[in-house]
Amino acid sequence: MSDVYDIAIVGAGLVGSTAAAALAEAVPSLKLIMLDAGPAPVALAKHKAAAGVDDFDPRVVALTRDSQTLLQSIGAWQRVAEKRLCPYSDMEVWDADGTARINFDSSEIQEPNLGHIVENKLLVSALAEQLATYSNVETWNGCTVNDVIEHEGQQTLVVNKKPLDEKANYKDPAQPLEVKTKLILACDGAQSPLRQIKNIATREWDYGHDAIVTTVETSKPHRGCARQRFISTGPLACLPLARDKAAQSNNEHYCSIVWSCLPERAEELMALDDDSFAKALGEALELELGEVKAVAKRFRIPLRQRHAKKYIQAGFALAGDAAHTIHPLAGQGVNLGLKDVAAFVEQIQYASNRAVPLNDYSILRRYQRQRIGDNLSMMATMEGFKRLFGSNDISVRWLRNEGVRSLNNVSMLKNKIVRQAMGL
Structure with a gap:
């Protein structure tokens, strides 16, 4: 792998793992890395049979x-x-x-x-197994991102990576590392440490x-x-x-x-x-x-409903719960996140096919424009349903x-x- 990745995906949940796999499939020339704070998922075959x-x-x-x-x-x-x-x-x-x-x-x-x-x-296990088939995706588990430094169009993630012992348990001390990338996609959940590092404000309230x-x-x-x-x-x-x-x-x-x-x-x-x-x-x-x-x-x-006031900064984008969370009454939260992924991958393909830099702000603006209205519309609909049936x-x-x-x-x-x- 190169010392500089094309895209770093932070968060290996459903949205982040799907993004990594979809990007690897759509543009095989990309050099990708996915970082997650948790351990690697259990192999699909090792999950218990559902007997109760x-x-x-x-x-x-x-x-x-x-x-x-x-x-x-x-x-x-x-x-x-x-x-x-x-x-x-x-x-x-x-x-x-x-x-x-x-x-x-x-x-x-x-x-x-x-x-x-x-x-x-x-x-998540199925996605992890699929990701293991791509030679252009590197996955680091046990990683926490402490800071992001932008310099001359490049993003540097300051990461603490916990080493594993012989039983695959994390041990201290964590190793400070730097991950350099052209573009970051933050899929790190509703509390999104990266959204906070980037000082992206949200509108939010308790349901x-x-x-x-x-x-x-x-x-x-x-x-x-x-x-x-x-x-x-x-x-x-x-x-x-x-x-x-x-x-x-x-x-x-x-x-x-x-x-x-x-x-x-x-x-x-x-x-x-x-x-x-x-x-x-x-x-x-x-x-x-x-x-x-x-x-x-x-x-x-x-x-709690939460919506980022913007999804992008230079060399940086939010997706999934890091960008928006809604009431679960219609079960649309993950589906909205996967629609974010589809739109993001579409824009990366567009950039790759036209030799446009992946972190070009026009590419990120197109992604934000494509998703922010749809997400806000669904959030408003869910709020309307909640109020209608709660009266x-x-x-x-x-x-x-x-x-x-x-x-x-x-x-x-x-x-x-x-x-x-x-x-x-």
Whole structure:
């Protein structure tokens, strides 16, 4: 590898790893490096078979067709599909304060499914395995970036890299190193140390919700249907999960739960024992899936909207949660991040094909212009949904119930909405 990399990707999560693989695939001449603070992912084959609620990753993503296409183009989708993922063909949405219900059915738009639910850890492992096949990508784990120095169009990342012992555990002291690159893509999460180093301001506020995330087993099968119930204290999503592809039976009794609610309600739910929580959850789902038989460890996550005022500086760009975070009620966070990746790769290809410097500001401006409006639009839509379904005003409740009921009866409009959401 050269002493100066073309692009340094910071953050090896879903967005950063996808960016590294997509760049390596699109422009094989690039010299790339990916830096991450954590250890290398576990090999895909070493993840446990899903025999119970504790074997699933509590973090899941609902991937659209656009996201699937991108992951297929780099070979990662095929890898995770051989392990496990769950297509969903239907989506049921209903309001707790009324009788209105809307159903989205993939057969109505002549598609095999509406999307897929994939566990985060499996997809990260699949991406790591795919990245290992590229000779032009170098990956450093156990790295923290302490500073970025710009000089004459070149970026120098001041990095602490922890060495590994013979058991692949990190040991101190960390080794101070410098990584020189023409361009940095920061995919280092919602708290983004690089965004802070670069002094890029954000607009942010609390949603007033905490999300309780867990995996459950239900007495009734989910039958490939994603469910979302809007409760006055916040939306409750129930997403279908599948067992391993190699499993002898296709057990449809496992679901991922994302229960967004007011902090005081979240505190009450977290204080319950598993049996009491299972009973409360079953009631909140109106026993759509029967009794909740088992519950994995629960996690409570404060929800906050955040949007960087700009995505770029000279030789630097933000993507994914480093640039924007939104309410999880529609599961669009990762999909927006992968759309950032697609747009960034498109601009790098454009520059490479025309012999334009990769860090030319016009290239970065084109990326920002392509993504910032789309992300803001989705964030505004999610905020509107949250406020609409969070209102207890009787007139608002009546209007939203009538709206949902009417939309469910207008197939052409309903199907147009779902096709746009799928990226078709």
